[in-house]
Amino acid sequence: MYREWAAAAERAITTRHLRRVWALPRTVLGRSGWPPTPDQRVHWHWNYWWQAHLLDCLIDAQLREPTPARSVTIDRFMRTVRLRNFGRWTNEYYDDMAWLGLAMQRAGRDVSVLLAELRGAWTAEGGGGIWWHKGDRFKNAPSNGPAAILHARAGETERARELFEWMDATLVDPATGLVWDGLRVDDGELVKAIYTYCQGVFLGTCLELSEVDAAARTVRAVAAHCAPGGVLRGQGGGDGGLFAGILARYLALAAGRLPAPGGDAARSLVLDSAQAAWSGATEAPGGPLFSSEWSEPAPDEASRDLSVQVGAWLLLEAAATL
Template sequence: MTRSFGRRLLFLPGTHIGAVSLPSNTLKSISGPWHYWWQAHYVDCLVDAGRRELASKTKFDGASRPSAGRLASRLVTTIRLRNLLRFVNDYYDDMAWLALATLRLEKLAEETKKPGRRRNAYVQKSLTLQFDSASTDHLGGGTFWSTKRDFKNTPATAPVALYYARTGHQERAQSLVTWLNNKLLHPERGVYLDGLRISNGKTELDAAIYTYNQGPVLGALLELGGEDNLRRAALLVDAVERELTLPGTQVVRGDGTGDGGLFTGILLRYLALAARDARLPATTRETATSLVRSTADALWTGRRENQNQATSRRGTPAIVFSFDPQRPASETYPVGAAVELSTQLQAWMALEAAASIPSN
């Protein structure tokens, strides 16, 4: 993954960024669409790999290659360069994902007994100000999705709530979670809807249900803890199994390509937290475990491997994963098709989530 999609930004030494797709063109990758939040999840995946390095005491990509933590740090720096020398973005959910990933990177640095970087503190300070600005009393609470301030939704409110909870701002986090429960929780289905749009002075409910929206809500509920939040977390795990799996299986559905190519992986990341949380009922932990492992197994089984196992920076990865757990990669990504970074990060997240759950 890092050898195929990872590259320097404009050939600058000490930089690292993920190509949007393979095959790729350097000039097009700079002038084309900028997927800030894909890169944030790339940071998270590298942190996962870094934690495995800690356990195994070996580098995840070979002894001669940089450690996962070092690559993650380079990536955070390069995100700022690619984002016109700033971390602030027009979308609060993008910034929330980077803030969460940077928090995890800082914790990894502490556990590896390497000094943290002032840059990480700067990221957290500057982005917290953005979240404070976007989380208003308008519409009763919640967090705006973008600087247009015409949409308060789960994609922004949930990761911001999780960030607040992880940085010691429990009251703010609980307020956002309570808003989600009151405004966007489907009373019968038990899953969270997308958001509330402000159009011509009126509020319109966007009732779309996406897999990834459930993930950071679950994470925030677990991080906050307490009887009510833990009960809601258990109900949410059950709702995911009931509402968001492929018929007759415990495989979580896919949500396509593009941004949707990340959705299932994000949900699995937080289901893995539930699977490991001893405060939840055993049946809930078992359900979460099964959802994670079944989906990861489906993605792994459906992979497509290049015959020569070679990886080219302008070609395709040695292993290609499907964006749809129900269909093999040979069908969704036939030989010669462009492969998107988002969908491969999703598979990486799924496999890391499965690996994080104890086998006993």
């Protein structure tokens, strides 16, 4: 069932969003909206990190049901990211680069340029950790989490552990176990906003480093505070459209790696959320159109965002692995 739902999400999103860039042959990226605005038609507004997660979904689909055609699409997609980024893999945001690195690494590509950028972002200020983007003074879970996962998967365990220990000591609420957003280094202010994104990347870091107790604590916190009725809550459109899907990816990994009851709780969160997202979707050209809030029916205004649709696809591919 979940495999069929993931396949349907793939067909819908590739039908509505995947297009050539600047009419060039053998190029493909995801349009940022559907129906597209004029600037989205020409990929003027393209969101580097949304494309990284779309690439991750294509790789998920290839693992689920390999096809030669999708393999070609994945290769073209990676080349087009670099083309659209004016010949570079890098940008100003360290979380963006970590996400692209994670997707490219899964595809077996060289990510040394991206790893070098992340290594250079670490400083001792604020107790350690890396910056959110170049030139700022903010260190947060959205950058440190995916960077730690990438470092761990690249065999750079010492740096991954440094990032984990900084997040665990600085950003985890001792009362709830939830992960706060970040630290403003100059004045020491903790930004205590709660995003599903932050829970997901911290959980993923715990799993890569076999920090079982911290991973189980995070799953408990998510179940208690981020999933009313057992369904992961949404955080609107724009960048927020990806947040719950990212969390679902790492909950699915936790389901296979944590002993009961943590693994069972993670599994239920993913599968219950997948059922809600599927039940709330409506039919559109190519297939289902998902809501930004999985417990509520689509469409809503945010449903036109690529991020919202890819977030649901992330969820359904995660469910398919279970």
